[in-house]
Structures are given as C-alpha cells and as structure tokens.
Amino acid sequence: MSDRQAFYKKLKWLWVFIVGILLFIATEQALKYTGNPNFFPTVLLLGSFVIPVTFVTYIYERERRLDTHTGSPLVAATLCFLVGGAIGVVAAGVLEFETLKSLSALGLLGVGVIEEAAKLIFPVGLFLWGRYRSEMDGILFGVAAGMGFASLETMGYGLVSFVRAGGDINILEQVLLVRGIISPVGHAAWTGLVCAVMWRERQRGKQGRFVLAAFIVFIVAVILHALWDLSNSLASSTTASMVFTLLGNLAVAAASLTLLIRRLREARRYSGEAVSK
Numbered sequence: 001m002s003d004r005q006a007f008y009k010k011l012k013w014l015w016v017f018i019v020g021i022l023l024f025i026a027t028e029q030a031l032k033y034t035g036n037p038n039f040f041p042t043v044l045l046l047g048s049f050v051i052p053v054t055f056v057t058y059i060y061e062r063e064r065r066l067d068t069h070t071g072s073p074l075v076a077a078t079l080c081f082l083v084g085g086a087i088g089v090v091a092a093g094v095l096e097f098e099t100l101k102s103l104s105a106l107g108l109l110g111v112g113v114i115e116e117a118a119k120l121i122f123p124v125g126l127f128l129w130g131r132y133r134s135e136m137d138g139i140l141f142g143v144a145a146g147m148g149f150a151s152l153e154t155m156g157y158g159l160v161s162f163v164r165a166g167g168d169i170n171i172l173e174q175v176l177l178v179r180g181i182i183s184p185v186g187h188a189a190w191t192g193l194v195c196a197v198m199w200r201e202r203q204r205g206k207q208g209r210f211v212l213a214a215f216i217v218f219i220v221a222v223i224l225h226a227l228w229d230l231s232n233s234l235a236s237s238t239t240a241s242m243v244f245t246l247l248g249n250l251a252v253a254a255a256s257l258t259l260l261i262r263r264l265r266e267a268r269r270y271s272g273e274a275v276s277k
Contacts (some may be wrong), residue, residue, distance in 0.1 A: 002096075010123075014059035020050035047176035048154040052147035055184045056081060057202060059143050059192075064266065066129040073132050079142045084122030084141075085148020091158075092118040092149075108233065112225035116218060119149050119191045127198055135267035138199025138261075139192050146191035152185040180182040185253035186228060189260040190221040203270075226275075228252045 031039035060077055095114045104133040123141045126132065132141070158175045165171035196219040199211040231248025234241060 012061055013054050016048065016057045017054040020046060020054065024050055028169070028173070030122060044155055044158050044162075044172070044176075046261070047173070047180065048151045048158060051180035052151045052183050052188070055188060056144050058149050059140050059264075061138045062264070067175045073137060073140065076126055076132060077140050079149035080122055080126070080141045080144035081151075083148075084119070084145035085150075085152050086099075087121050088115070088119040088145065088149040089152045090231065091121060107227045109222065112222040115149075115187075116190060116225055119145050119187065120194060120273050125193050127202075132204060133199065135196055135200040135263070135270060137202055138195040138197075139264055139267055142192035142195025143188045143260075145195075146187035146189070147183060149191075150179070150187040150211075153187075154179040154183070182249070185257045186225075189256035190225055191214070193256075193259050193263060194221050196216050196267060198261075200263075200267070202268075224252055224256050246257075 025045065027039050027046060028035070029184065031043055032059045040138045056077065058179040060074070092115045094119070096111055123138075123145050126141055127138070132138075157179060158172050162168070171183070194214070198210075200213050201213050226241050228249065231245050231252065234245060234248075
C-alpha cells in the first residue's frame with residue numbers, strides 16, 4: 001500500500017464528514033428552494049447524525065488498528081449507536097418525566113443520573129457478553145451509545161424548535177449546528193469515559209477495584225452532566241448570563257474531552273504493548 005493510500009485510509013472519518021455535510025447542504029437548499037416539506041425529515045436526520053457518526057467513525061478506525069483477536073466490532077458499535085441510543089432516549093424520557101419539572105440543582109443532578117444510567121443499558125449488555133474485552137472496545141461502545149443518544153435527542157430538540165419558530169429553517173440550522181458541535185464533548189465523552197473504566201478494570205483483572213472504580217467514574221460523569229445542564233439553565237438574554245453560560249460550557253467540555261483523550265491514549269498504549277508481546 002502506498003503512502004498516499006495509507007493516508008486516505010486513515011481519514012475515512014473525514015470522508016464521512018464531507019459526504020454527510022454535502023448531503024445535508026443539498027437537501028437543506030432543496031427545502032429552502034422548493035418549500036417541499038418532504039425534504040424536512042432528511043434535513044433533520046442528516047443534521048442530527050453527521051457529526052455523531054463522524055466521531056464514532058474516528059474512534060472506530062483507531063480501535064480497529066489495534067484489534068488482532070476478535071475482529072472489528074462494527075456491528076456491535078452500530079447496534080450501540082442505534083439500539084443503545086434509542087433505548088437510552090426512551091428510558092431517560094420516561095424516567096425524567098417528573099424530574100424535568102424542577103430545574104433545581106437536585107433536579108438537574110437527577111437528570112444526570114438518569115441519562116448517564118440509561119445510556120449504559122446496551123453497552124453493559126455487551127460488557128456482560130464478554131466477547132470484546134479491551135479498553136478500546138469499551139471506549140468505542142460508550143462513545144457510540146452516547147452519540148446515538150445525542151443524535152436522537154437532537155432530532156427531538158430540532159423538531160420542537162422548528163415548530164415553535166413557525167417553520168423557520170434558520171432556527172433549525174442553529175440547533176443542529178450547536179448540538180452537533182458539542183455532542184463529542186458531552187454525551188459521547190461521558191459514556192465513553194464510564195465504559196473505558198469498566199473495560200479497563202476487567203482487562204486488568206482486579207475484581208476488588210472494579211465496583212469502586214466504576215462507581216467513581218459514573219459519579220464523575222453525572223457531575224459533569226449536571227454542571228453542563230446547570231450552566232445552560234441559567235442562560236438568559238443578559239450579557240453576564242451569556243458569558244457565564246459560555247465559560248461554564250467551555251470548562252465542562254474541556255474537562256470531559258481531556259478525560260476521554262487521556263483514557264483513549266492509555267487504552268491505545270496498553271493495547272499496543274499487548275499486541276507487541
């Protein structure tokens with residue numbers, strides 16, 4: 001394989017992003033030009049899924065290069081994204097029905113617990129199945145489930161915002177853009193982090209530490225989630241409030257992404273050492 005072919009092979013995630021964006025722009029412009037409502041579901045679907053699918057593809061490509069024993073878990077990752085995301089959204093929506101009536105700190109903490117637990121339902125099933133056992137597998141499945149959850153949640157927010165704005169496509173675009181950009185540092189990072197630690201502790205074979213480590217990282221994910229929701233719940237039209245919300249989001253995003261990148265690097269290093277032995 002030539003260096004150019006190897007370079008393009010490493011950038012499959014970028015091709016997924018480019019093709020997805022072009023398809024979104026084409027259907028969005030068709031909707032604006034024709035006013036045909038039949039284009040709306042496609043615009044909503046593409047706008048909600050392009051960035052999440054791109055990010056999962058990025059993680060998958062890195063996981064596949066280190067996998068020498070069980071084969072590429074493409075089907076499992078896809079199921080995590082679609083089935084895991086759907087189960088998480090439904091479970092969280094039902095359980096949050098009463099909790100969301102309160103925007104208190106305790107209520108937001110409850111939302112964090114519910115959503116972080118709901119997103120883990122399908123990945124935990126894969127964990128118990130036990131076929132895929134590396135930490136890189138855990139990160140992939142966690143990120144996929146988190147991104148599936150985020151995509152379906154974005155579709156809901158996009159539809160509601162579109163209806164409330166009286167069919168203003170520009171409002172829909174803003175919702176899809178903002179939520180798409182923040183999805184890797186939100187749901188994907190939090191669920192990916194929890195799954196990474198779960199798979200890591202099993203991989204190390206330290207049964208005594210497993211429960212404690214999994215509990216601690218779950219609490220960390222819940223706290224990051226609650227802080228994110230808290231900073232956004234305080235948003236208003238005042239400049240001070242907007243600055244506070246922006247800084248709060250940036251702080252949580254930086255912490256979430258840093259923790260995920262750290263686990264990703266450690267998992268790759270550990271897998272690389274295992275392969276070289």
